[in-house]
Amino acid sequence: MNTKNLSTSSEKIPLRIFNDKEEGSVYIANQIAATIKAKNELGQKTVLGLATGSSPLRIYRELIRIHQEEGLSFKNVVTFNLDEYYQVEPENKESYHYFMYEHFFNHIDINPENVHIPNGMLSPSEIDEFCQEYDRKIAALGNIDIQLLGIGRSGHIGFNEPGATDTTTTRLVKLNKITIDDAAEAFDGEEHVPLRAITMGVKPILNAKKIFMAVWGESKAEILAKAIEGPVGSDVPASYLQKHPDVLCIADAPAASKLSQFQTPWLTNFCTWDSHMKKKAVIWLSHKTNKPMLKLTDNDYKQWGLADLLKTAGSAYNINIEIHNQIQQTITGWPGGKPNTDDKVRPERSNPYPKRSIVFSPHPDDDVISMGGTLIRLVDQGHDVHVAYQTSGNIAVFDDDARRFTDFLLGFSEKFNIAEAEIQSLHQEIVDTIKNAERESNSSENVLKIKGLIRRGEASAACRFCGVKDENAHFLEMPFYETGHVAKKELSDADIDIIVNLLKEIKPHQIFAAGDLHDPHGTHAVCLNAIFKAIDRLKSEEWMKDCYVWLYRGAWHEWNIEDIEMAVPISPEELMKKRKAIFKHQSQKDSPVFPGKDKREFWQRAEDRNRNTAKLYDKLGLTEYEAIEAFKRYKF
Incomplete structure (x- = not known):
């Protein structure tokens, strides 16, 4: 599948759009692998800044494949992770320490002493010195060669939440409400999500020689547009990447969908006025003018930057009728097709019936x-x-529903004189499991x-x-x-x-x-x-x-x-x-x-x-x- 290498004047960070995250992830992995290979041949260390969460998972899988099938060695690679939840033990499945070993380090030949992950179990008195030492280690190696980033819905990079400046260093931070909401499912509920984390600061991130920001999915579309088209500032910490000399944002099509080049391309560039683009523009114009489509005028098209579209149709009347009819024909009360009718302008076929x-x-x-x-x-x-x-x-x-239905099963067996031994045993097992579980008992x-x-x-x-x-x-x-x-x-x-x-x-x-x-x-x-x-x-x-x-x-x-x-x-x-x-x-x-x-x-x-x-x-x-x-x- 092809990639789209697109940019417009609205984008202030270089952007490469792939059809899906699989292709984008493979691209990033290949860039990282090429750097490691080149430095290995020179006998030099490669310093990687690594991210966690869903965004880099496919990247790590591809790097593992390259290691196992193509012989890429990580023995001369040094890694620094962006962040770790505070007061979450490394053995905890929600910890980023566990994540990195489970999804990456256990599958490559990296030397354990070259792996650096923030320690989430420090006492308050130990945090400042640890964070300063973390930054010193990065600087002593000449800073990070390639920094891998995702972006949070709050606009964070690492756990640098809104309010963080580009001078921040590694430190303990409080997590944003949006970030806590996003982590709630992994922790079986918002109440279990840590309130704090240790994160690499924006300054050491920007000191990296090259940065890849991987962004996948529609849920990130709005914040990505703010980060790469909006102003630089602490409201969206990812926007600081606009100041970096060698950064590349890799996005899939859904993540890029809110960018101006897709939302309103007629405002920034020339358009190919196919049927879909015409429909999109007329709907947009109707919304902007607060007018039904059939009431749009030539002047509306000219005033709102759609003179090119108007020229293709000859008049507002022509384009209004065309698009109105197209949208009208999407409406049907017969989702399986209406039998014995002319279906030329209906979304579904009349035959066969029934379907x-x-x-x-x-x-x-x-x-x-x-x-x-x-x-x-x-x-x-x-x-x-x-x-x-x-x-x-x-x-x-919820566990309580499972307990309620198990109680019903036991009562059912007693009421109808069904052999109870196995049911009683199962009932007791379920009761004990739920009672002893710290959270929901989904491991049973x-x-x-x-x-x-x-x-x-x-x-x-x-x-x-x-x-x-x-x-x-x-x-x-x-x-x-x-x-x-x-x-x-x-x-x-x-x-x-x-x-x-x-x-x-x-x-x-x-x-x-x-x-x-x-x-x-x-x-x-x-x-x-x-x-x-x-x-x-x-x-x-x-x-x-x-x-x-x-x-x-x-x-x-x-x-x-x-x-x-x-x-x-x-x-x-x-x-x-x-x-x-x-x-x-x-x-x-x-x-x-x-x-x-x-x-x-x-x-x-x-x-x-x-x-x-x-x-x-x-x-x-x-x-x-x-x-x-x-x-x-x-x-x-």
Whole structure:
């Protein structure tokens, strides 16, 4: 796949955009490996500044591969990690010390004495001297050759939170609320996240000879735009990188999506006015002028920097009608296609009817949260609807729910005179495990089984409520998910085979999949990748050639209007039915284990999102609806 090497006058940090984080990570790893190899040949040390978290994981895996398969030696490499949580023991799985050895150091030939990671277990009286010595060691080696960075949603680099200046050195810091929220899932709740950390300062970071900042995913798009297009200052510490003479930001397309060159390219550069770009610009102009599309004038286009677009169409009238019709044609009350009609301007085909439709749901509730109204509509309109739950969702259940269901099991056995010995033994095991656990008991296989059954039962109830046949609910329990932790295994052939086999069995005319990459712990992205890989294997099958793939978004985000290719209106009654389907997932009601940054309940987020989409269509001058669920077609 090709990369995009783009820049505009708005970007103050050199930027290279890759199609995905896999390609970007391999690129960075190869640059680091080349530096190490060149210095090894000269008999010189390579000093690396290393980061933790999800951003560098793929980079470390590629460096491990280069070491194991190509013989790259790390014996002459010295490393300095950016940070460590304070008062978190090195053996703790949430510590960055554990992270680095688990994901990197244990797999290469680095000398242990060359590894430097801040000590999070220091007493308060020891911190200042340790931090000063950390900086002295870096300086004594001639500073860092290559510094690897990510960026936090607060704009931090390392743990240099907003307020940090470019003169800060290694020190103990308090963590920002956003940073604590982002770490909550790894620590099984916000209350367990350390409040402080020891971090390398901005000054030693900027002293590095070369810096790579890796930024992946839509959740980082807004802060990346601020860091590389906004002013330099302590509000966004990553913006200090604008002052560095040799820095390169490596981003994937979703992370770069908020940059001016993608948001409003007509304001900074020449545009290729294809259908999508025209639609994007007219929607933007309608929003800026607060006018419906059909009321936009020639003067509006000229005043807001769209004279080039106006020239291609001849008049505002022409372009307004063209884009209005395009968006109008995305709206359909027949997500499976309306039988016996002319479907030339409809998003879905009228034939065949009925269709076999399969809704892939990463977790056991994404189907009803994200597209419950459409799911109900498909069933009501006579289609053969299947729902495939890709993961068990077992870690997202509280211990108390597992205990409650285990109590029920014991009471059930007593009430119906079922042999009790094994049930009593299991009940006692679960009680003891939960009682002795410091946090949620997801390290226990039996606890996880019970939690998985809870989620399966809720999903089955929601399917029945929506009218899906019992035999059409498929629980795939993809292996990558089954770790008992937020951190998951790599996607494997075993995962993809499960998807392939199900698709071959059903031979669907429609596939609905979660395209919501804002999911904070990445499960949606892995599940979508598995579907894409399965589709790639099957695309030559005759039945697959007539299969449409529709991507929905979930509780975290919605498609931009210009990206929507099918908009399904939801009536007030259907919206209420969707809410009741979501309510079937009782373990996720009120306050779920993983609520994300949005404190609203899932049903509230879903309804607000659907209503907001309808309002946006209304403001553009289209029909006013109660709510709309939106989809984008994936063309393979």
